[in-house]
Structures are given as structure tokens and as C-alpha cells.
Amino acid sequence: MIKGKKPAGKLRAIGAMSGTSLDGVDVAEVVTDGHDIFSFGTTGYRAYTPEEHGILRGVLGKWHDAEGLDAAFEVVQRAHIEALSGTEAELVGFHGQTLAHDPRGRGTHQMGDGAALAEALGKTVVWDFRSSDVELGGEGAPLAPFFHHACARHLGYERPVAFLNLGGVGNITFVDPRIAKPEDAGAVLAFDTGPANAPINDLCNERLGRPYDEGGALARSGRVETGALELFLADPYFYRIPPKSLDRDAFAVMRELVLELPDADAAATLTGMAAASVLQAMDHAPEAPGEVLVTGGGRLNPVMMQMLAAALDCPVRDIDETGLNGDMLEAQAFGYLAVRVARGLATSCPSTTGVRAAVGGGIVSYPSE
Helix, strand or coil: CCCCCCCCEEEEEEEECCCCCCCCCEEEEEECCCCCEEEEEEEEEEEHHHHHHHHCCCCCCCCCCCCCCCCHHHHHHHHHHHHHCCCCCCCCEEEEEEEEEEECCCCCEEEEEHHHHHHHHEEEEEEEHHHHHHHHCCCCCCCCCHHHHHHHHHHCCCCCCEEEECCCCEEEECCCCCCCCCCCCCEEEEEEEECCCCHHHHHHHHCCCCCCCCHHHHHCCCCCCCCHHHHCCCCCCCCCCCCCCCCCCCCCHHHHHHHCCCHHHHHHHHHHHHHHHHHHHHHHHHCCCEEEEEHHHHCCCHHHHHHHHHHHCCCEEEEHHHCCCCHHHHHHHHHHHHHHHHHCCCCCCCHHHHCCCCCCCCCCCCCCC
């Protein structure tokens, strides 16, 4: 890409995503003009080592001015350089690592230096996607909805459909693919549903020394504590009108609600809480979706998927069944958004983040000549 010139036509972009589950860096290519998706390309994954995972966990919740961030910064930069090295993509979308998110307070903190990454890779890098949105009154999250809209049209949907991402935090996008542009009224509505995998992962880590509940085995052997579930659902967040967003640890009370429960019951209850928060989210759907497509790590938990299927009034499908890659959708989203930023197009709007008007976020950093 030439500095100072907006690109035209199709671009091959690669997005990099390190989520709140802190498992590693996903990278995935997409060929797009910022409107339509033409194809998807190579994917990759660079796992965090146990030591790196521990370093990142140790700085969750910290802001830019906190002490002790240097080691975590080095982990984020090194992992992304290794994950992205050798890419032939023309443009890189770099999300960074979310450490803290408080859009109505201190703002948002995605650790990572896109300018330094551009120098290391010799590629143009788009980064810091959220700050402009927050500065203009938005939640700064979720940011994948415009990409979800493009995916629905790419798949040929002609009726409303929902994309449910179950990462550390859950978020949902209601898409009406009959409306051509995602920033137009009625095209998308998106918001965070509630905690998803993060509390389950934390429980397994703290009590069992495991990174997550593999295959939902622990939850399957337990039972949901209904009293704890009812207290969880009484939280005012569920009754706020979207758009709305959450920090990874916004529902710290969940830990207290399952503290006295046996491991299996605690896992089952936390899984039930994640599923119940999605059911609550469906009350805000502008039109009932024909189906819910589930992406992110939560779709690999059979217990979570069974709970969702039992709770919702429409089919619930693993997004992989459509031909999309549920492990790489967020990375692909930031490749897609990078192209939109490079083209001067909007990346969020009032119905996705609550920002006052459609806005294009992101900083574009070019490598030295």
C-alpha cells in the first residue's frame, strides 16, 4: 500500500486476534474491497506458552499508566510478529490484547504497538480500532458486526440471522442482509450478551489447573444451581437497552455465586449462566432470526450448545456448518475492518456500539521506506 493513497479494488488483508481467553493469536486472510467478501485465505495460530499465559493474566484489568506492563507488552508483540511473519497479505489488521474496557470511564486499553509491528513486518498495519468510537460516545465494542453483515450476504442469506460469538465474553449481532450497507438503519444490531467462556476457564484454571472445560465434560457431570442462576440474571445489565458492552471481568460476582459449589456443579452453573444470558439477549432482537450461528470457542462445548438449543426458539448451528471458520472469524473480521479503515469507510455505527454517528476507527501505520 502506498502511503497517503486510498486503495481501490480487492485487497488481500490478514487480521490478527488475541482474545480474552488468552490462549493465543489467531491470524486469517480475507480478500475484500471493504464491502463484499470475495474469498478467504490462509489461517494460522500461535499459542501462548503457559508462562506467557500467566504473564498476560497478571496484567488483566490494568490501564496504560500501570506499572509492570513491559513483560506483557513483549509477549503480545513477539507473538504477533511470529504469527504474522511471512504473510503475503497487502494489509494487516492488528487488534492487540484487551486488558481493560470501561467506555463510560477510563476508556479502553488494547495492548500493542501497530507502528512497531509495521516496521517488524514491513507491512502496512491498521490498529487501535476502538479508541475513536469510544471518544465519540460509543462502547468501542463489539466491532465484528459489519463483518457479520458481509458474511450473511456472502452466504446468500435473505432473511434475518444472528451471529453469536462465544469467546471470553459473549456478543451477538442481529443481521438483516436485505439492507445493503451495515451502517444503514435496521441492517445490524449488536451488543455483548454477558460472560461466556472466561468464567468457566478461570474456574478450571484455579481449581483444576486446566485451561478450560474440554468438551464440557466437567459441566456435564454437574447440575445447575438455580438459585445462583436467578441471582446472576437479576443483574441490571440484562435489562439495559443495547448497544452495550462488557469488560472480561465485569461479572466478578459469578465467582462468588459458585464459590461453595463442587467443581462440576460450579462448571454447570457457569455454563448455564452463559446460555441464559443469550436467552435474555434475544428479547432485544428487532426481528426473530431464522437461526443463530455460533462462533468462538463456546461452540466446541457440547453442553453449552445443548443449553442454547433448549433455550432458544430457533435453530442453533455451529457456524462451521455454513463453510465459515468459527475459530478464525474474529481474525478475519479485523482483516476486513482494516480494509474499511484504509478506504475511509465506517467500522461502527449507533446500532453496534451506540456511537453518535457512523465512524471509521483505526490508525494506519506504514513501514519505513
